[in-house]
Amino acid sequence: MSRGVSYTKHLDLTQTKEIYEQSVENWDFLYKASTTKDSRFDIGDRVCLPDGRVFRYGKASGSIDCDLGCKFAEDEVQTYDTTVTAIAPGDTSVTVDGGTHAALTEDELRGGYVIVYHTGGGGYTQFRGIVGNDVADANADFTVYVDASFDYTAAVGTGIEVFYNPYAKLVDGSSAAVTCSVAGRPAINATDGQYFWVQTWGPTWVAPTNASFADANDRGAYWRHSGAIEGEIANASKNVGENSTQYAGFLINEGFTTGPLFMLQVSP
Numbered sequence: 001m002s003r004g005v006s007y008t009k010h011l012d013l014t015q016t017k018e019i020y021e022q023s024v025e026n027w028d029f030l031y032k033a034s035t036t037k038d039s040r041f042d043i044g045d046r047v048c049l050p051d052g053r054v055f056r057y058g059k060a061s062g063s064i065d066c067d068l069g070c071k072f073a074e075d076e077v078q079t080y081d082t083t084v085t086a087i088a089p090g091d092t093s094v095t096v097d098g099g100t101h102a103a104l105t106e107d108e109l110r111g112g113y114v115i116v117y118h119t120g121g122g123g124y125t126q127f128r129g130i131v132g133n134d135v136a137d138a139n140a141d142f143t144v145y146v147d148a149s150f151d152y153t154a155a156v157g158t159g160i161e162v163f164y165n166p167y168a169k170l171v172d173g174s175s176a177a178v179t180c181s182v183a184g185r186p187a188i189n190a191t192d193g194q195y196f197w198v199q200t201w202g203p204t205w206v207a208p209t210n211a212s213f214a215d216a217n218d219r220g221a222y223w224r225h226s227g228a229i230e231g232e233i234a235n236a237s238k239n240v241g242e243n244s245t246q247y248a249g250f251l252i253n254e255g256f257t258t259g260p261l262f263m264l265q266v267s268p
Helices: 017-023 232-238
Strands: 047-048 054-057 070-073 092-096 114-118 127-134 142-146 159-163 170-172 183-187 194-206 222-223 230-231 243-251 260-265
Touching: 092 230, 142 232, 183 230
Parallel strands: 070 183
Antiparallel strands: 047 054, 054 194, 070 170, 092 142, 114 127, 114 159, 127 142, 183 194, 194 260, 222 230, 222 243, 243 260
């Protein structure tokens, strides 16, 4: 059994302004949050605007503040485990030992990732995207379907890791653990359980820590624990628990006193 691959959606309107003008009235859908998933999109889908801004479709876990970067909070389905079925070249699914995990609904893992390691001196690690999964009870064996067939044999008992879709659980920067990475800037405020769009690339605005951009030559910016941005100078003498080394982008104009108009550079 296999699942069809669903490629990243661009709505056939993102390559040129002419296509955009002929195909859609406006980009209003990017600035809406709802507990009902937009049937046109799956979590993690990517939309590019003609000016280069990039957005990803995500789901909120808790309240989201669009002034601050929101963070990834999802992780592995369970800790490192092993395969229950052998993998042969051409296979598009693999069954994973149950171990310890929450119950899984059908296709809940869509947009996630699987890593099949190799054993001994032969083979190589295989990394694939997940396009679906079967229903599974808590701690039961579960089967995932991948976006490209495996090309190397892996025996039963081969090490494997399965990850949720990173955009399926996004949290507010100020309330998340400082060790979580920033996914981007929310396009709109959202509440727990709502689907919303996250900007990951291109011109935008993010709340700055003004003092850290004291010099007009301060260009690069890094994410703080709160989801705000700060300058590289402040980051060099960072306070543990407040600063991070995750690059956020750079100021487009002179500095925070005139904006700042910010070039977000998280995920193109």
